[in-house]
Amino acid sequence: xxxxxxxxxxxxxxxxxxxxxxxxxxxxxxxxxxxxxxxxxxxxxxxxxxxxxxxxxxxxxxxxxxxxxxxxxxxxxxxxxxxxxxxxxxxxxxxxxxxxxxxxxxxxxxxxxxxxxxxxxxxxxxxxxxxxxxxxxxxxxxxxxxxxxxxxxxxxxxxxxxxxxxxxxxxxxxxxxxxxxxxxxxxxxxxxxxxxxxxxxxxxxxxxxxxxxxxxxxxxxxxxxxxxxxxxxxxxxxxxxxxxxxxxxxxxxxxxxxxxxxxxxxxxxxxxxxxxxxxxxxxxxxxxxxxxxxxxxxxxxxxxxxxxxxxxxxxxxxxxxxxxxxxxxxxxxxxxxxxxxxxxxxxxxxxxxxxxxxxxxxxxxxxxxxxxxxxxxxxxxxxxxxxxxxxxxxxxxxxxxxxxxxxxxxxxxxxxxxxxxxx
Numbered sequence: 001x002x003x004x005x006x007x008x009x010x011x012x013x014x015x016x017x018x019x020x021x022x023x024x025x026x027x028x029x030x031x032x033x034x035x036x037x038x039x040x041x042x043x044x045x046x047x048x049x050x051x052x053x054x055x056x057x058x059x060x061x062x063x064x065x066x067x068x069x070x071x072x073x074x075x076x077x078x079x080x081x082x083x084x085x086x087x088x089x090x091x092x093x094x095x096x097x098x099x100x101x102x103x104x105x106x107x108x109x110x111x112x113x114x115x116x117x118x119x120x121x122x123x124x125x126x127x128x129x130x131x132x133x134x135x136x137x138x139x140x141x142x143x144x145x146x147x148x149x150x151x152x153x154x155x156x157x158x159x160x161x162x163x164x165x166x167x168x169x170x171x172x173x174x175x176x177x178x179x180x181x182x183x184x185x186x187x188x189x190x191x192x193x194x195x196x197x198x199x200x201x202x203x204x205x206x207x208x209x210x211x212x213x214x215x216x217x218x219x220x221x222x223x224x225x226x227x228x229x230x231x232x233x234x235x236x237x238x239x240x241x242x243x244x245x246x247x248x249x250x251x252x253x254x255x256x257x258x259x260x261x262x263x264x265x266x267x268x269x270x271x272x273x274x275x276x277x278x279x280x281x282x283x284x285x286x287x288x289x290x291x292x293x294x295x296x297x298x299x300x301x302x303x304x305x306x307x308x309x310x311x312x313x314x315x316x317x318x319x320x321x322x323x324x325x326x327x328x329x330x331x332x333x334x335x336x337x338x339x340x341x342x343x344x345x346x347x348x349x350x351x352x353x354x355x356x357x358x359x360x361x362x363x364x365x366x367x368x369x370x371x372x373x374x375x376x377x378x379x380x381x382x383x384x385x386x387x388x389x390x391x392x393x394x395x396x397x398x399x400x401x402x403x404x405x406x407x408x409x410x411x412x413x414x415x416x417x418x419x420x421x422x423x
Contacts, residue, residue, distance in 0.1 A: 008085035011094035026050030061122030068132035160379025176379025
């Protein structure tokens with residue numbers, strides 16, 4: 001099996017979360033590993049929420065390949081069937097092609113390659129889990145709480161790194177060592193209902209919420225440069241030959257050719273607040289007395305739930321209720337670590353003359369659960385030298401895809417990492 005055919009098969013299995021249905025992907029992977037003689041098992045946290053775990057080799061050293069098989073909804077406006085898994089012109093098309101079925105396919109194929117070689121000098125664990133896109137309750141969170149011994153490792157590699165960029169003509173690869181925290185929040189506005197033909201008699205909760213959302217959209221959070229980000233920014237600005245302090249990053253972001261990367265850097269240097277869901281009202285002829293909005297908030301170290309509530313309460317009009325629904329503190333793995341050094345050396349071996357930088361992720365991954373459990377976890381995103389940077393914008397967007405060459409680089413990296421650590 002080639003990595004592109006495994007990825008195509010996984011894309012064809014619709015694991016949109018909710019509801020997930022990751023059991024079908026788990027069954028596919030188990031069959032793949034059964035044929036190769038690699039022992040594996042499926043752990044269902046709930047009916048249909050399947051997590052697949054396999055192990056190759058034994059020994060004191062343990063390395064975990066982590067990925068997830070659920071995907072976000074595809075939405076409308078695609079140029080192709082989002083669950084076709086079509087392979088055409090050196091590209092695999094479909095939802096999950098990058099996030100994160102490509103890593104699952106690469107990890108599976110790396111296991112198949114290593115299974116044919118001499119025995120490893122340690123244990124290589126493969127885990128393709130459920131529910132990452134909705135918080136991990138039925139996936140890694142469940143495994144850490146109920147079956148930790150099955151995924152216990154010295155360190156793990158997972159998704160989470162930014163795809164490589166070219167800065168000042170120099171290719172730069174990233175290793176994710178941490179991620180921002182989450183403080184997803186619910187806003188509630190209440191009013192007084194009345195007949196829609198006499199709106200002055202009521203107090204329209206939708207209008208109240210519209211004002212609150214507009215205020216949040218215009219919010220300018222304070223710039224805060226944490227040490228991990230300062231180091232990365234200093235190196236990036238050096239490569240681009242810019243004599244600017246990290247605190248002055250906004251002055252140069254508009255001149256970055258890669259707009260996606262520029263917005264990533266912007267999000268690293270402040271709390272982000274994005275009102276993404278709003279609903280209220282029941283009938284067109286009734287002034288609504290209730291409206292609710294949900295806000296995606298990502299925080300930096302030093303910005304806890306009390307900080308978030310304080311900022312929101314300063315911004316929002318009186319009478320707007322705020323509740324934090326999903327709160328996770330930022331999580332980090334050490335840069336000054338033999339595991340980080342090994343990953344960096346392996347990236348340079350596979351990708352050639354590249355600069356490797358530690359980075360913080362703006363989004364949340366399952367790595368935070370492993371870090372809470374004391375397992376160092378690092379995000380990776382090795383890609384081919386000539387990959388199309390436009391595909392980065394398809395993550396959680398339409399027309400998601402990945403080139404076969406980058407998929408093969410992922411396999412090569414994982415094989416080399418396992419050989420280096422478990423030889």
